[in-house]
Amino acid sequence: GENVEQHPSTLSVQEGDSAVIKCTYSDSASNYFPWYKQELGKRPQLIIDIRSNVGEKKDQRIAVTLNKTAKHFSLHITETQPEDSAVYFCAPISGGYNKLIFGAGTRLAVHP
Amino acid sequence: DAGVIQSPRHEVTEMGQEVTLRCKPISGHDYLFWYRQTMMRGLELLIYFNNNVPIDDSGMPEDRFSAKMPNASFSTLKIQPSEPRDSAVYFCASSLALVQETQYFGPGTRLLVL
Numbered sequence: 001g002e003n004v005e006q007h008p009s010t011l012s013v014q015e016g017d018s019a020v021i022k023c024t025y026s027d028s029a030s031n032y033f034p035w036y037k038q039e040l041g042k043r044p045q046l047i048i049d050i051r052s053n054v055g056e057k058k059d060q061r062i063a064v065t066l067n068k069t070a071k072h073f074s075l076h077i078t079e080t081q082p083e084d085s086a087v088y089f090c091a092p093i094s095g096g097y098n099k100l101i102f103g104a105g106t107r108l109a110v111h112p
Numbered sequence: 113d114a115g116v117i118q119s120p121r122h123e124v125t126e127m128g129q130e131v132t133l134r135c136k137p138i139s140g141h142d143y144l145f146w147y148r149q150t151m152m153r154g155l156e157l158l159i160y161f162n163n164n165v166p167i168d169d170s171g172m173p174e175d176r177f178s179a180k181m182p183n184a185s186f187s188t189l190k191i192q193p194s195e196p197r198d199s200a201v202y203f204c205a206s207s208l209a210l211v212q213e214t215q216y217f218g219p220g221t222r223l224l225v226l
Contacts, residue, residue: 043203043220049214099160105155
């Protein structure tokens with residue numbers, strides 16, 4: 001089945017620094033790559049996604065980059081703020097299994 | 113739209129009891145998903161429906177779990193009998209399409225089985 005790994009599992013940064021979270025996957029047929037954010041005690045919410053025909057997508061302080069050859073995609077957050085503190089999940093859709101496979105999550109802490 | 117609605121928000125029950133979780137998806141969404149989240153296993157897909165029909169239930173842990181979707185606006189996840197290891201947060205989500213579409217999660221039901 002699809003194998004999804006996120007690195008790092010925890011990340012601590014100072015406010016204003018950048019944060020990068022990497023997601024690797026095994027299914028070469030994957031063609032949709034979303035990132036979800038889950039604040040403590042809340043539901044997961046989509047923050048950005050990218051499709052396989054695009055290498056990079058930006059939305060204000062958030063960006064996602066995709067390397068299909070190496071089978072990984074990354075979430076980039078610039079000028080981090082305390083409200084960015086949350087758990088972030090990658091969830092590549094598996095072409096073979098036709099469903100989202102969530103990674104284990106990365107806990108990001110932004111310190112003022 | 114009020115978003116995905118789940119009830120109850122919290123449930124505490126004793127081992128052996130039947131538990132029923134409820135979900136109302138966003139109107140017009142054709143897909144409904146049930147997830148379970150625990151610290152140990154993360155976020156797992158249990159089952160999903162398309163137009164009220166179960167499509168993939170490979171994530172349902174065992175026969176004690178069952179899910180139904182009698183109409184486009186209502187789904188249930190039932191655990192009978194419940195066990196302490198079923199304690200988790202159960203999320204329902206819905207989307208317009210299966211692939212390359214945002215899944216909108218409900219607030220979740222926090223289940224504790226004593």
